[in-house]
Amino acid sequence: MAALATAEICDTNATHITSGDLRVLHPVFQVYGQARGFSGPIVTLKVFEDNVIVRAMLETKGEGRVLVIDGGGSMRCALVGGNLGQLAQSNGWAGIVVNGCIRDVDEINACDIGVRALSSHPLKSNKKGTGDKHVPIYVGGAFIRDGEWLYADSDGIIVSKFELSV
Numbered sequence: 001m002a003a004l005a006t007a008e009i010c011d012t013n014a015t016h017i018t019s020g021d022l023r024v025l026h027p028v029f030q031v032y033g034q035a036r037g038f039s040g041p042i043v044t045l046k047v048f049e050d051n052v053i054v055r056a057m058l059e060t061k062g063e064g065r066v067l068v069i070d071g072g073g074s075m076r077c078a079l080v081g082g083n084l085g086q087l088a089q090s091n092g093w094a095g096i097v098v099n100g101c102i103r104d105v106d107e108i109n110a111c112d113i114g115v116r117a118l119s120s121h122p123l124k125s126n127k128k129g130t131g132d133k134h135v136p137i138y139v140g141g142a143f144i145r146d147g148e149w150l151y152a153d154s155d156g157i158i159v160s161k162f163e164l165s166v
């Protein structure tokens with residue numbers, strides 16, 4: 001599926017922005033990965049400095065979905081690295097958005113998926129297995145729920161309560 005342009009989405013959906021059905025995330029995310037534009041239904045995770053359930057989720061079939069990880073905005077370690085980027089690509093995930101850090105930037109940039117994160121950090125995360133799946137999260141100034149749709153390109157990231165069409 002071709003990604004819709006976020007600027008065009010904003011221009012043609014002003015009423016949905018006003019109602020809150022369409023939210024634009026704050027412009028705080030760095031662009032990584034080969035796919036500059038990507039979209040898909042959202043799967044949410046809430047973790048803090050622990051990526052065990054991130055790996056477990058990316059080991060499942062992505063089927064064009066986008067994993068949105070609320071890492072609490074931590075800048076103390078990475079939640080996604082090159083191995084997980086490759087895993088996401090191999091399992092058909094469209095993209096990953098991390099409210100936190102990634103590492104192995106060169107490896108992630110070689111993957112044919114879209115990745116957005118606050119920054120990069122060389123330290124790996126803890127491995128305790130704590131966190132929550134499929135819960136509402138607050139990322140980039142917006143509440144995001146499992147099953148909503150995410151659209152990302154070089155202009156930014158938009159979350160919609162429903163799938164948008166051209």
